Amino acid sequence: MKIFHRLFNSSFWALVRKEFRQILRNKQLIILLTVPPTVQLLLYGTALNPDVHNLRLGVIDYANVGSSRELITAMTSNRVFTLDSVPTSEKELSRQVEEGKLDVGVIIPPEFPRQLAKKSANIQVFIDGVNANTAGIAGNYINQIIQQYNRHLANAQANPPVSPQVVFLYNPGLTSSWFFVPGVMGLVLTLIGTLVSAATVIREKDTGTLEQLLMTPAANWEILLAKIVPLVFLMMADVLLALTLGLVVFHLPFRGNLLLFFTLSAVYVFVGISLGMMLATIARSQQQVLLTSFFINMPLVQTSGAIAPIEAMPPFFQYLSLLNPLRHYITIVRGILLKGVGFDVLWMHVLALVGFAVALMTISVKRFRSQLS
Structure with a gap:
């Protein structure tokens, strides 16, 4: 007092x-x-509502085969994505997205070659949705890149061999x-x-x-x-x-x-x-x-x-x-x-x-x- x-x-x-x-x-x-x-x-x-490029990409390639590396190359062959990190685990990938070190994370499963042979391969894509505009662009480009990749695959049929499962983190509605x-x-x-x-x-x-x-x-x-x-x-x-x-x-x-x-x-x-x-x-x-x-x-x-x-x-x-x-x-x-x-x-x-x-x-x-x- x-x-x-x-x-x-x-x-x-x-x-x-x-x-x-x-x-x-x-x-x-x-x-x-x-x-x-x-x-x-x-x-x-x-x-x-601005546009962006050079998004930081992190990839976990459990398959590590020629087809999976070709898909990674297709993702990074433009100015939209740059391969910034190759984490060793999903936990590390999630942590880097959470800390803002990565904008997009991609996980290619170990059974990717077998799924590709059956024309039903899935990959997981995690996008930091804090910037809704950036996340929307990233999601659209991921879909476009995979569509081009599907067209270049041998014996491609009507059903796309690879389909991305995209998840927007922190801002699911892209507001x-x-x-x-x-x-x-x-x-x-x-x-x-x-x-x-x-x-x-x-x-x-x-x-x-x-x-x-x-x-x-x-x-x-x-x-x-x-x-x-x-x-x-x-x-x-x-x-x-x-x-x-x-x-x-x-x-x-x-x-x-x-x-x-x-x-x-x-x-x-x-x-x-x-x-x-x-x-x-x-x-x-x-x-x-x-x-x-x-x-x-x-x-x-x-x-x-x-x-x-x-x-x-x-x-x-x-x-x-x-x-x-x-x-x-x-x-x-x-x-x-x-x-x-x-x-x-x-x-x-x-x-x-x-x-x-x-x-x-x-x-x-x-x-x-x-x-x-």
Whole structure:
């Protein structure tokens, strides 16, 4: 109780209340926090529909005969599929699809040659259905490739010798919004977080109150933290708003852990706020902040996989996207919502997100302190 009493009577808490009152009195800021997330989620979640290629293919060839290898070659002889992995077991194949390392998995049974001789061979095809558009393209191409393979088989009859048993994982109905809405959640947090946090600092510069903060009986870190804490609460309200719209309007499934989702969303909110703070320490006016954020946010969005799948990008940009915190957050959101995976699968993306948060916050704090000095 003494800790809370000391906190609520400290200069830090007075600054926090001052920031809350200042933000809530700014009607434009409140509109910026509520209207754009709603409009962007409804618009992008309904309308977007890109094409992809270079899908990552994993194959388990239990038969390992000439006819099965010929079928694998037929699948990888175009730009749609690239043989990315040859797992040794179905469990390993399933794990790689779950972790997002593979888009399509194919299992050729050991009795494939005997079934082929009887004109009734079956193969199993597992497609990651998180991206409904990608999954639909993959399913159509699998069918086309097998039809061509059947036509090239000797003594082919009316009944096709090989028939694929296609299963769409995580999104059986191939609902496009299930792919786009989680991506737009990250997009909204990035755009709104950077602009709002930058606007709060720039406003202090424009009104001349940044110098007045030096006269307050508070340390530099207290001044900066007092600006960040209210923004974190308001941005987490945006996360709740986006999640609610996704569940209610687009009927997104939520298969993962709710606490893990909000915890990692809070980490990403810190990333967005830190980026905005850094922009504010570089720019000298609101116009400069808007222009600078445009040149930074657009590449972040385009290389994140929020709108267009990463597989559709040139290899250079695929590797470059690893330096994009938005890509890692979108992978986390889709993994928790659609696949129900936990920290054991997402840990690499979580570590990357924490690294970005620490690095950007450190840079922002140092530049903010130098300006206060």
